[in-house]
Structure formats: structure tokens, C-alpha cells
Amino acid sequence: MIGKLTGTLLEKNPPQILIDCHGVGYEVDVPMSTFYHLPNVGEAVALLTHFVVREDAQILYGFATATEREAFRQLIKVTGVGPRMALGLLSGLTVAELAHAVTAQEVARLVKVPGVGKKTAERLLLELKGKLGADLGPLPAGAVVASDAHSDIQQALLALGYNDKEAAAALKALPPDVGVSEGIKLALRALAR
Known part of the structure; x- marks a missing residue:
């Protein structure tokens, strides 16, 4: 409409x-x-x-993009996933990360998003298989590791009481191949300034 x-x-x-x-x-x-x-x-x-x-x-x-909107529309078609959860998934993962999680059937990747439990993640993977990410090529191995590490670092910062904006700003300053523990240390130093 x-x-x-x-x-x-x-x-x-x-x-x-x-x-x-x-x-x-x-x-x-x-x-x-x-x-x-x-x-x-x-x-x-x-x-x-x-x-x-x-x-x-x-x-x-x-x-911002047609790809994001299409991913949102696919997500809300999944049983038990409403617009709020779909918004949360797109806030926690890029469309490419979500598509590759579906293609690789990575339950653990989806469970890291707040509000998504194991059963919901499994249902998402089952119902989105072949609908989301089928046209994307393989994601480079380093990109998956970096995005997982950055996601873990962001979750740690949020758990420590920093807001989304502060956590995102700290993540931008980190090198793409940083490990979780080193990344948390660097992010905390950046936020302390």
C-alpha cells in the first residue's frame, strides 16, 4: 500500500x-x-x-535498500516470526550474513541475535532455505570469522552497559580480522577516551 x-x-x-x-x-x-x-x-x-x-x-x-525489504518480507512469512523479530534479525545481521547463515544452515549464528531461540533459528533455516541467499556466492572465510567476532564484541559491549551507537562506533575502529578478546580490549580503550 x-x-x-x-x-x-x-x-x-x-x-x-x-x-x-x-x-x-x-x-x-x-x-x-x-x-x-x-x-x-x-x-x-x-x-x-x-x-x-x-x-x-x-x-x-x-x-534503505530493496534487498533489506525483501529479506524482511521473507522473514515475516516464517511461522512464529513477526515484524519485530524480523527487524531484530536485520539489526543484528546484514542481509548477506543472514543469507549465508541460511545457506550454510548455521543455527549458532542466528541464536546470537537477541530474541531468537534455538527452535526459532531452526525454523528460520528450514523455511528460508532456497528462498534467501540462493543467488549469493560463497562468503570468504575471513569475512565470516570477522563478522562473528564483531558480533561477539558488540554483544559484550552491550552487556557491559554501552548503547548500540557507542558499540557501533567502537566496532568501526577495529581491524576486520581482530579476535574477540583483543577486540573487546581495543573497543573498551576506544570508548574510554
């Missing part, structure tokens, strides 16, 4: 943003992968959207 919004970004309160489209303000929930790439408040923004109508709410979900 509403497929795209183009307007001025008025507010950023993760995971929700407010976009002014010719005098009408739309509240849009976005995954953190999209949130981190948003322009500053007051600047123009364009997002692809998915409109969900429930008995008690009408919610817009926004995405």
Missing part, C-alpha cells in the same frame, strides 16, 4: 524515525542497519517501506 516515503527526517529515536512528507509526519520503524546510514535530522531522506496492518495498529517499516 505505502511502498516508499520521501521527505525530511524530523526525528531519530532508534528504532523509530519520523519523516515529514509534505506536511504529514510518518512514524517508521527501521532496522539498525538502515538507522546507521540515515542522514542528519532536517535533511532529505527516502526509504522503501512495508506497511503492516493489525487489529490494534498500523505500522510502517522502512528500509
Whole structure:
């Protein structure tokens, strides 16, 4: 129904943003992968959207790319996975990481995302097999290790009380091939400054 919004970004309160489209303000929930790439408040923004109508709410979900939106749509088709969990999955994993986790049937990779249990992860892998990531080539081995290490480092920082923005900023400063324990030390040093 509403497929795209183009307007001025008025507010950023993760995971929700407010976009002014010719005098009408739309509240849009976005995954953190999209949130981190948003322009500053007051600047123009364009997002692809998915409109969900429930008995008690009408919610817009926004995405920076068509690939993200398609992954979201595939995720919400899975039994037991609602829009909130799909948003959480796309916040914790890139579309490429999610696709490769499905292709490689990596339950452990999906369980690392907050709110996803082992049974849900297994159901996701079963129902998304062949639907998500079939067209992607193999991910280089170093990229999988680095993304797993970065995910573990981020989870450790969040557990220590840092917010998503602080953790993301600390992760950007880390080398891509850093180990978990060394990465946590480097991230904590960067955050202490």
C-alpha cells in the first residue's frame, strides 16, 4: 500500500524515525542497519517501506535498500516470526550474513541475535532455505570469522552497559580480522577516551 516515503527526517529515536512528507509526519520503524546510514535530522531522506496492518495498529517499516525489504518480507512469512523479530534479525545481521547463515544452515549464528531461540533459528533455516541467499556466492572465510567476532564484541559491549551507537562506533575502529578478546580490549580503550 505505502511502498516508499520521501521527505525530511524530523526525528531519530532508534528504532523509530519520523519523516515529514509534505506536511504529514510518518512514524517508521527501521532496522539498525538502515538507522546507521540515515542522514542528519532536517535533511532529505527516502526509504522503501512495508506497511503492516493489525487489529490494534498500523505500522510502517522502512528500509534503505530493496534487498533489506525483501529479506524482511521473507522473514515475516516464517511461522512464529513477526515484524519485530524480523527487524531484530536485520539489526543484528546484514542481509548477506543472514543469507549465508541460511545457506550454510548455521543455527549458532542466528541464536546470537537477541530474541531468537534455538527452535526459532531452526525454523528460520528450514523455511528460508532456497528462498534467501540462493543467488549469493560463497562468503570468504575471513569475512565470516570477522563478522562473528564483531558480533561477539558488540554483544559484550552491550552487556557491559554501552548503547548500540557507542558499540557501533567502537566496532568501526577495529581491524576486520581482530579476535574477540583483543577486540573487546581495543573497543573498551576506544570508548574510554
